[in-house]
Amino acid sequence: MKVTVKDIARTAGVSQSTVSKVLNNYAQVKESTRKKVLKAVEELGFVPDLVARSLVMNRTGTIGLIVGDIANPFFSETAKVIIAEARKSGIDVILSDTDYRSELMEMAVKNMLARRVDGILISAVDRKDTFTTDLYKKGYPLVLFNRHPDSDLVNYIVLDNGKGSRLAVNHLVQLGHRRISFISGPLQFSTFHHRYLGYKNAIQEHNIPYIEEFVFDGDPSYESINDYLKELLNKDEKPTAFFAATDQLAIHVMDALARMGFNVPLDFSVIGFDNIDISSNPHINLTTVSQNKKEMAKLALEKLLALIDEGEIPEQPIHITLEPKLIIRKTVGVNYEQFHYETPRGEISLSEG
Amino acid sequence: MKVTVKDIARTAGVSQSTVSKVLNNYAQVKESTRKKVLKAVEELGFVPDLVARSLVMNRTGTIGLIVGDIANPFFSETAKVIIAEARKSGIDVILSDTDYRSELMEMAVKNMLARRVDGILISAVDRKDTFTTDLYKKGYPLVLFNRHPDSDLVNYIVLDNGKGSRLAVNHLVQLGHRRISFISGPLQFSTFHHRYLGYKNAIQEHNIPYIEEFVFDGDPSYESINDYLKELLNKDEKPTAFFAATDQLAIHVMDALARMGFNVPLDFSVIGFDNIDISSNPHINLTTVSQNKKEMAKLALEKLLALIDEGEIPEQPIHITLEPKLIIRKTVGVNYEQFHYETPRGEISLSEG
DNA sequence: AAATAAAATGAAAACGTATTCTGGAAAACA
DNA sequence: TGTTTTCCAGAATACGTTTTCATTTTATTT
Numbered sequence: 001m002k003v004t005v006k007d008i009a010r011t012a013g014v015s016q017s018t019v020s021k022v023l024n025n026y027a028q029v030k031e032s033t034r035k036k037v038l039k040a041v042e043e044l045g046f047v048p049d050l051v052a053r054s055l056v057m058n059r060t061g062t063i064g065l066i067v068g069d070i071a072n073p074f075f076s077e078t079a080k081v082i083i084a085e086a087r088k089s090g091i092d093v094i095l096s097d098t099d100y101r102s103e104l105m106e107m108a109v110k111n112m113l114a115r116r117v118d119g120i121l122i123s124a125v126d127r128k129d130t131f132t133t134d135l136y137k138k139g140y141p142l143v144l145f146n147r148h149p150d151s152d153l154v155n156y157i158v159l160d161n162g163k164g165s166r167l168a169v170n171h172l173v174q175l176g177h178r179r180i181s182f183i184s185g186p187l188q189f190s191t192f193h194h195r196y197l198g199y200k201n202a203i204q205e206h207n208i209p210y211i212e213e214f215v216f217d218g219d220p221s222y223e224s225i226n227d228y229l230k231e232l233l234n235k236d237e238k239p240t241a242f243f244a245a246t247d248q249l250a251i252h253v254m255d256a257l258a259r260m261g262f263n264v265p266l267d268f269s270v271i272g273f274d275n276i277d278i279s280s281n282p283h284i285n286l287t288t289v290s291q292n293k294k295e296m297a298k299l300a301l302e303k304l305l306a307l308i309d310e311g312e313i314p315e316q317p318i319h320i321t322l323e324p325k326l327i328i329r330k331t332v333g334v335n336y337e338q339f340h341y342e343t344p345r346g347e348i349s350l351s352e353g
Numbered sequence: 354m355k356v357t358v359k360d361i362a363r364t365a366g367v368s369q370s371t372v373s374k375v376l377n378n379y380a381q382v383k384e385s386t387r388k389k390v391l392k393a394v395e396e397l398g399f400v401p402d403l404v405a406r407s408l409v410m411n412r413t414g415t416i417g418l419i420v421g422d423i424a425n426p427f428f429s430e431t432a433k434v435i436i437a438e439a440r441k442s443g444i445d446v447i448l449s450d451t452d453y454r455s456e457l458m459e460m461a462v463k464n465m466l467a468r469r470v471d472g473i474l475i476s477a478v479d480r481k482d483t484f485t486t487d488l489y490k491k492g493y494p495l496v497l498f499n500r501h502p503d504s505d506l507v508n509y510i511v512l513d514n515g516k517g518s519r520l521a522v523n524h525l526v527q528l529g530h531r532r533i534s535f536i537s538g539p540l541q542f543s544t545f546h547h548r549y550l551g552y553k554n555a556i557q558e559h560n561i562p563y564i565e566e567f568v569f570d571g572d573p574s575y576e577s578i579n580d581y582l583k584e585l586l587n588k589d590e591k592p593t594a595f596f597a598a599t600d601q602l603a604i605h606v607m608d609a610l611a612r613m614g615f616n617v618p619l620d621f622s623v624i625g626f627d628n629i630d631i632s633s634n635p636h637i638n639l640t641t642v643s644q645n646k647k648e649m650a651k652l653a654l655e656k657l658l659a660l661i662d663e664g665e666i667p668e669q670p671i672h673i674t675l676e677p678k679l680i681i682r683k684t685v686g687v688n689y690e691q692f693h694y695e696t697p698r699g700e701i702s703l704s705e706g
Numbered sequence: 707a708a709a710t711a712a713a714a715t716g717a718a719a720a721c722g723t724a725t726t727c728t729g730g731a732a733a734a735c736a
Numbered sequence: 737t738g739t740t741t742t743c744c745a746g747a748a749t750a751c752g753t754t755t756t757c758a759t760t761t762t763a764t765t766t
Contacts, residue, residue: 004722015746020724028744050468051413052722054404055751062447062468070436076429083423083450092468094415095448097436115403115415115445255635282608283636357752368716373754381714383762405752408721711764719756726749734741 003044012040023048054116063304064112066096066105068124068147072248073276075123078146078297082121085301091118102126109135119304125149127190136317141307143318145300147190155307155318157300161191164289164324165198165243166205168271171287171326172241173206176335177269180208181232181239183225183249184217192217195245195273214239220249226256233260240268240335247272247279247288254284254331265333275327285330296322356397365393376401407469416657417465419449419458421477421500425601426629428476431499431650435474438654444471455479462488472657478502480543489670494660496671498653500543508660508671510653514544517642517677518551518596519558521624524640524679525594526559529688530622533561534585534592536578536602537570545570548598548626567592573602579609586613593621593688600625600632600641607637607684618686628680638683649675 005023009016014033021029022037040046054060065082067075083093094117096108105124109131112120119141125132129149136142136154148156172180182199185192196217200210213235216228232238244250250272254264264270272279275290303318358376362369367386374382375390393399407413418435420428436446447470449461458477462484465473472494478485482502489495489507501509525533535552538545549570553563566588569581585591597603603625607617617623625632628643656671 002722005724006722016723017725017747018745021745024724030744033745047463047467049722051404051407052751053724055408055722055753056724058751060404069433070423071426071430071433073424073426073429076426077424079448080422080424080450083448084452087449092447092449092464094445095432095436096440096445097433099437110400111445114400251634258635278631278634281604281631281637282611284634355752358754359752369753370716370718370755371714374715377754383714386714402752405721406754408723408752409754411721707766709764709766711762713760713762715758715760717756717758720754722751724750726747728745728747730743730745732741732743734739736737736739 003046004049005046007044008037008040008046011044012036059118060116061090062092062094062115062117063301063308064096064108064115064117064120065093066098066108066112066120066122066124068098068100070095070097073278074146074274074293078123078293081294081297082301085298089305091305098124100124102129105129106131113140119143119308121145121300121304123147123300125190126188127193128188136313139313141304141313143300143304143307145296149190152319153317155303157296157303157318157320158190158322159291159296159324160321161194161324162198162201164273164291165195166202167324167326168243168273168289169199169202169206171328171332172243172269172271173203173208175269175332177241178206178208178335179211179214179237179239180241180243181214181216183228183242183244183253184215185220185245185249187217192245199243211237213237220246220252222252222255225249225252226259229253229256230260241332242268242270244270244272247274247276247286250286250288250331251278251284254286264331269332269335271332279327280329287329287332288327290325290327292322292325356399357402358399360397361390361393361399364397365389412471413469414443415445415447415468415470416654416661417449417461417468417470417473418446419451419461419465419473419475419477421451421453423448423450426631427499427627427646431476431646434647434650435654438651439658442658444658451477453477455482458482459484466493472496472661474498474653474657476500476653478543479541480546481541489666492666494657494666496653496657496660498649502543505672506670508656510649510656510671510673510675511543512644512649512677513674514547514677515551515554517626517644518548519555520677520679521596521626521642522552522555522559524681524685525596525622525624526556526561528622528685530594531559531561531688532564532567532590532592533594533596534567535569536581536595536597536606537568538573538598538602540570545598552596564590566590573599573605575605575608578602578605579612582606582609583613594685595621595623597623597625600627600629600639603639603641603684604631604637607639617684622685622688624685632680633682640682640685641680642677643680644677645675 005016005019008019019037022034070076086093098104122144123146125144125147127150133151133154144154144156148158184196187193187196218224242253244253250270254270257264257268262268272286272288275288278284279286279288299320358369358372361372372390375387423429439446451457475497476499478497478500480503486504486507497507497509501511537549540546540549571577595606597606603623607623610617610621615621625639625641628641631637632639632641652673
């Protein structure tokens with residue numbers, strides 16, 4: 001039936017332990033017997049049982065990857081590099097999708113612990129999450145990326161989201177916009193929280209009043225955003241630009257505006273965040289803040305593997321923040337109205353290039 | 354350190370076997386001892402070691418999922434439903450990404466066998482692949498989806514790709530197009546192969562001559578397609594419509610046309626295949642052939658789990674083909690030229706709805 | 707109350723591997 | 737040649753469960 005070490009031992013005329021030794025490249029084994037064993041392995045087509053090995057080695061050679069939504073390009077692109085890089089170290093990844101529900105995250109982690117994965121990578125924690133922190137304190141190899149909890153006592157690799165927002169707001173302000181609406185996702189995620197904070201700080205740095213009605217953080221569906229925009233654009237005080245916390249949201253905004261008969265960037269400017277693939281499509285051409293997803297994923301895995309190899313957790317948690325970058329395309333225009341009526345400043349460059 | 358069944362046994366004052374029995378809901382255990390054991394489990398926070406269990410049960414509770422490119426929406430969307438559905442049965446999935454390279458597929462399978470996954474789901478086989486067929490013949494639970502090899506001796510769930518092409522071609526022909534270019538991906542994949550065959554058959558059914566220069570199956574990158582189009586549109590005999598074997602390819606085509614200053618659908622019609630998320634975007638609005646990815650994924654998993662539970666493979670491999678559907682949006686127009694100069698037929702409806 | 711049947715428990719083996727430790731053979735040294 | 741060291745190989749144990757089978761306990765019958 002299934003060929004095991006025992007079979008190899010028998011046909012090679014040695015003991016199980018020597019077979020194991022040649023399989024694991026022990027030095028202490030004569031060349032002649034090594035040959036015998038290898039020949040038997042070849043003949044019988046033996047392949048070591050990794051679960052048995054896991055049991056005795058106390059290492060499974062697997063890691064868990066928990067994402068918010070694998071169908072979301074951000075998560076799938078990061079997953080891709082993690083899987084590819086892990087494979088280079090002979091490590092397999094068990095993937096879990098929380099569908100943005102934090103209860104599922106906790107369940108996924110528990111399940112993976114039972115499966116004895118060697119470490120866990122999570123890009124889907126809530127700000128108020130304490131579960132991961134507790135787990136890490138117990139010495140379990142764990143690194144978060146993309147999102148992090150409010151607690152600082154766990155490893156994470158994230159984008160400097162606040163800075164990203166500042167980049168976006170500055171760009172808009174430079175082109176004359178002073179009434180900027182912020183379209184956010186759920187603020188319980190650190191990404192959105194910091195993008196929101198960055199937006200708020202940036203406009204205040206420019207002495208722009210913060211208008212509560214200008215920020216949206218409700219249900220991120222198209223319909224919901226469409227409703228919000230309709231209501232907003234009926235008021236006296238309209239924004240001239242929309243800063244969306246996500247390219248996906250930005251595209252919703254653009255769609256809604258288009259359906260209302262507005263032109264982007266002539267009537268309104270739109271800027272996104274993430275630089276997903278579609279955004280560079282000539283029909284979309286979204287100006288956005290980009291993050292280096294691949295580097296983030298690579299770093300997260302790298303740190304996790306190091307943690308696993310170390311065998312013990314460092315005193316100080318690892319915190320890495322990556323730099324955002326502004327990608328200028330075609331959805332942001334000059335707010336002439338602003339230049340005309342309020343504070344026209346000649347030194348500001350109006351070119352988009 | 355780690356709490357095991359032995360610890361539970363000790364603190365509950367029973368034997369390992371009884372602990373195992375209450376954990377696995379054996380009938381033959383007195384209520385009072387069940388209580389004792391459960392209490393100890395609770396107190397010590399015991400959680401069963403799944404790798405140890407796997408070893409003895411000869412079942413890991415994991416399946417392997419091998420995809421061509423997890424960053425591609427088709428694969429990530431199917432992966433999402435597979436992961437979610439598998440979880441409902443307490444099964445975890447190990448994900449592998451072949452990056453469209455078939456050698457990697459074979460390696461991934463071998464690795465998963467060593468990991469003793471209970472079954473494997475593959476959406477990334479070549480037409481000439483025999484490895485999976487051989488494996489299945491050996492009795493290993495295996496189901497392919499999306500793509501299938503030329504051999505029929507293995508289970509697969511696929512779309513009726515030929516029919517999908519016919520749907521697309523018929524639609525174009527009904528609107529007066531007779532010069533239809535087919536933009537394909539690599540024909541070594543059954544999906545593209547059958548879409549190509551469907552295209553060829555469909556135009557022949559309409560007595561349209563097959564023109565070799567009208568089909569492209571080279572490198573599916575934007576640049577390569579752009580080059581092809583430039584050359585093609587310099588010739589005398591130009592197509593009036595493009596049928597792309599993939600929405601991704603259709604979007605490349607539209608981008609290239611847009612950059613050359615053409616309007617879709619006024620100058621050229623474009624139709625895609627797959628109905629990925631972006632295609633419904635108002636800026637894209639691609640007419641396309643859709644497939645029910647979720648159902649495909651669900652069916653594939655369902656069949657695999659059934660196979661695993663059966664314990665032995667059925668005499669006849671399972672073959673399921675799903676129905677494609679035409680989604681009419683805004684990228685296909687009427688070819689008036691055709692109606693005007695050649696065979697204007699009054700009975701053909703020109704409305705797009 | 708004794709005999710029997712049924713129910714509950716435990717001892718032991720198994721799953722397939724890695725590793726420690728011991729003993730013997732060979733080599734190196736005297 | 738005798739002794740010490742080095743090198744190899746194997747026996748035994750461990751990893752943490754499940755499961756079979758024998759045994760003890762409890763319940764049922766006469």
